[in-house]
Amino acid sequence: MLRFGMDRNHTVASFTIPGRQWLDADGQCSGEPPEFARQPAEMLAMYRMMVQTRLFDTKAVNLQRTGKLGTYPSCLGHEAVHVGVGAALRAEDVVFPVYREIGTKFWRGIAMQDILLYWGGDERGTRYADSPQDFPFCIPIGSQMPQAAGTALAFSLRNQPRCALAYVGDGGTSQGAFYEAINFAGVQRLPLVTVIVNNQWAISAPVSTQTAAATLAQKAVAAGIPGLQIDGNDVVGVRHTVAEAAARARAGEGPTVIEALTYRLSDHTTSDDASRYRSADEVEQARAVEPLLRTRRYLEARGWWNEDAEQQLRAECSATIEEAVKQYLATPRQSSDAMFDHLYANMPRNLQWQRDLARRYAAHR
Amino acid sequence: MTKLTMVEAINLAQAWELAHDPDVLVMGEDVGVNGGVFRATAGLQQRFGAQRVLDTPLAEGLIAGAAIGLATQGFKPVAEIQFMGFLYPALDQIASHMARLRSRTRGRLSCPVVLRMPHGGGIHAPEHHSESLESLLCHHAGLRVLCPSSPQRAYGLLLAAIREPDPVMFLEPVRLYRLGRQEVEDNGQALPLDRCFVLRRGEDATLVTWGAMVTETMKAAEQLAAENIDCEVIDAASLAPLDFETMLDSVARTGRVIIVHEAMRNCGVGAEIAATVAEHALYDLRAPVQRVTGYDTIMPLYRLEQDYIPGVQRIVDAVRTTLIE
């Protein structure tokens, strides 16, 4: 609609950003819980995955500390976002992760060994045998966003009821690629769900370094698409909100931006020392509202869970994790060919002599 | 005099310029409160304040573009790109504007900007953290590209870079950051920024290299010296412009040249050196030019990085190839 000039002085646009929470820090649900949260099987599956993610994460950090894994970005405190998103999606949707979203990867069938291989510096870690269309980790911040928009456009052009889900960090919302992607999603009404994981830090930069806006969700407003903020430590709210947005996307009703408020309880990665730039006090406050405890309280209040079940779950998870670690550590080192193998569908002739040269000198190591 | 690591020397050079030139600013991701992920700016914000040592949003295009705006108002921004693999969002600003602003305003506006960035691999870093992309930068007229290989040269060259009236890309080899210590006099003395450094004199072959590969190349030269093969080792240091005089003088004496770099071979800076030697010194050559480089692959994840980075043996073998009569 073209408009020429303004007829009078008045407000030409305004917005509100809804904020939502279901489970509070005590595991109390304000109002009627959504359908899935009234089913023990659904809730227990999510809780189990959150615990598995937490235990795996602790193990991965320990492996790094003992020299058996490279730099690793812990997801401590992010389990509700990661598992809630996983549970909200369908297998045929496509996920664009950043690098921390272990819980989502588990939910989508990616093996623990693969995740260990990747952070252990092995090219085979992103094969994803059981997740054929999901994207691998995306380390260049923000760069996954336009790709997710493109994938969403493909679904839309082919009339497929699928959505693309793009993760991005609070820091990542400062990149041009973030705006470019949500802007395009708005223009084309793309089936794109963007989950901004606002864990309040981008390495040493607090959100106030990134933006003067009161929320990150409101960036959606400028793209002409709905934006809302949720409690990212509330797995019920995450699943419910993402499932709603995904359903709208698949039904051709366009994109959504969801800001999930959580907190990075760990250092940025194992190479970082967060005590240089934030107070122990702040971390303690955040720990008090972390996601696992409230989920457990919710389950216990309904008589679906108890200490015995907890101990048994932890033992099971630890056994699975130990087995995966064993397999990871026993994986034979790749040969230097791995650098060349998947570079092209048809290896150029002039690369073959380099592959042979690499083989020859690999032996000298 | 104190013995410093390279990363400490880089910190010291920035501190010197901040202290002596009120127009110098330091900016980038995590450079302020945190002091940089490699500690290259540690303590600078505490000492010089948040107005002169600035934490930016996470956006490399912004960092490079804002540096241009600042520079045209008389500031001298020294901006950090956290890793060379994250240079790409900044390239539009660098290539389309920073490199050519002086030319397209006929000298009216200029960009005395330094972009510092960690370069290369060898420290078991994650994907995208070990890239050697100097060719991308050298292929843009209007930029200077430096790559120091010792604490002293890092100090002197960074001072020169900050004082230079044109944009300088300053590549810092990550595996040299803390590899050794060297006495560095904190005297504000810059080094010339368009000169090679001859690190070792020899008559039998000329080895040209830069950055972290200086380490392997010096080792190769020592190994060959034990067999009475005397190599001259040149640290190119300035990759754009290249100091061809020094290189060609050396080749005229030795008749053999072996170029060593970590970046991939195809269109590497080594190709430029080889072509120039062919153009100007073909009849001085007693053997074909050799290149010992990274392969034409993506820098692999860390388990294979030592298979990718040229080792001492490859360099030694390449020198021997040139000596077969």
Ligand SMILES: Cc1ncc(C[n+]2csc(CCOP(=O)(O)OP(=O)(O)O)c2C)c(N)n1
């Ligand atoms: C383009 C780019 N620039 C810089 C970096 C280095 N870096 C890695 S993670 C990070 C902070 C990311 O913060 P955020 O987006 O909030 O994600 P979080 O780590 O909190 O999950 C930075 C600056 C990078 N990976 N990519």
Ligand SMILES: [Mg+2]
């Ligand atoms: Mg963050």
